[in-house]
Amino acid sequence: MIVEKKVFELPEFRTSGGQLIKNVRIGWESYGTLNADRSNAILIAHYFSGTSHAAGRHAKEDVFPGYWDALIGPGKAIDTDRYFVFSSDTLVNLNARDPHVITTGPASINPDTGKSYGLDFPLVTIRDFAAVQKALVDYLGIRRLHAVMGPSMGGLQTLAWAAIYPDMMDRIVPVICAGEVDAWLIAWLGLWGAPIIADPAWKNGAYALDEQPLAGLKLALELVTLQANHWIWADTQFGRTFAEPGADPGNALRNYFKAQTVVSGIAAERAKISDANHLLYLVKANQTFAVGPTGTVADLEKIKARTLLLYSPEDQVFRAAKSRATAAAIAKGGAEVETAEIHGPFGHANGLFAMAPLGEKIREFLAA
Incomplete structure (x- = not known):
């Protein structure tokens, strides 16, 4: 259709x-x-x-x-x-x-x-x-x-x-x-919004439309993406695969597992069309x-x-x-x-x- x-x-x-x-x-x-x-x-x-x-x-x-x-x-x-x-x-x-x-x-x-x-x-x-x-x-x-x-x-x-x-x-x-x-989900929803509020670019919600707090928004969407899925999905899709072949995460802080980079990539794409304040308002609407x-x-x-x-x-x-x-x-x-x-x-x-x-x-x- x-x-x-x-x-x-x-x-x-x-x-x-x-x-x-x-x-x-x-x-x-x-x-x-x-x-x-x-x-x-x-x-x-x-x-x-x-x-x-x-x-x-x-x-x-x-x-x-x-x-x-x-x-x-x-x-x-x-x-x-x-x-x-x-x-x-x-x-x-x-x-x-x-x-x-x-x-x-x-x-x-x-x-x-x-x-x-x-x-x-x-x-x-x-x-x-x-x-x-x-x-x-x-x-x-x-x-x-x-x-x-x-x-x-x-x-x-x-x-x-x-x-x-x-x-x-x-x-x-x-x-x-x-x-x-319930209280458990209320607290989790609060964590979904927390990275935005902690991002200095949020400016207490007064950011310009072309200068929104993308770092906080992306991290917030990583939390949303991960909680909305399941460890069965993550284990089946990624296991302990390295993000880059040969780049063992145990050898350097900036070496990552594939599970990390995929969730991060999903969140980065979603952040491009999302608005940080809107996410916070949705959090409040669901909590209440x-x-x-x-x-x-x-x-x-x-x-x-x-x-x-x-x-x-x-x-x-x-x-x-x-x-x-x-x-x-x-x-x-x-x-x-x-x-x-x-x-x-x-x-x-x-x-x-x-x-x-x-x-x-x-x-x-x-x-x-």
Whole structure:
């Protein structure tokens, strides 16, 4: 599929904290056709470092398709011959410098000053991400969604949708997530952002757009990349191979293992299209995740939608026990809930790269 990037605009948006943001612009993509009664829409919410690019390619020459391309498309588990599938970039999207991403956040121009917001941009929450998506849904004239689904932070958004707008969807598929961000993950998220804050080039968030703290941002993305994967992946891919043949890391400080240089290279490429302040805002949004109106796990019991919760036992971000507890809390409220495990070598990222074996289960769940 060749995908067209579209823009949704709101003259103003008031955050859950009561702050006003003017001229909100977010990018969105869709796959398939909305039917006459607008009843076949499936919303896909993206993960922490993801974008609205869930499937297809922006151009034929693109090397990689969207992250769930194995699931979304004609005849696939999320069948675009049957469903209208759409996804939007969140506020404060990490990839603010990617030409295919349209987002509003600290790197955006404040219409009141003509300069980028920096840390003057209001803090936002997962609930705010869902609220902007709700505005897009209303704009499209969709009264009820066939399903809401997404991995990781997309799963948090899915749970927020189901708790805040319980009568607006038939089904949800939260993937590699849980109903709360616990103390362990709060601390890890803080470490994700710490290298940026420690970089003198950060300048308390007041860096020029062409002088962002790349050293801190790159190191932050190394931490994100490593934690989102698994030692099975690292051991299988690299073992103890030297980065340079014959350059034994035991002989010099600047001799490295291949595992180090690959993770560093991935982070360096991602840093080119990312924004440091946006990463910090995403960290805060995830740390403060509140699933519903009261901001407690009890809000999971407000969910009415049929639920298929997919989790990975190898996940090092959202522990499997937390995912299972989330499913139990939703079921306690009376909703129909089933779970399934995602297995693979990628840990948390199994929810992106090891989903194909779950395709038939997802197809059946959406069709039931």
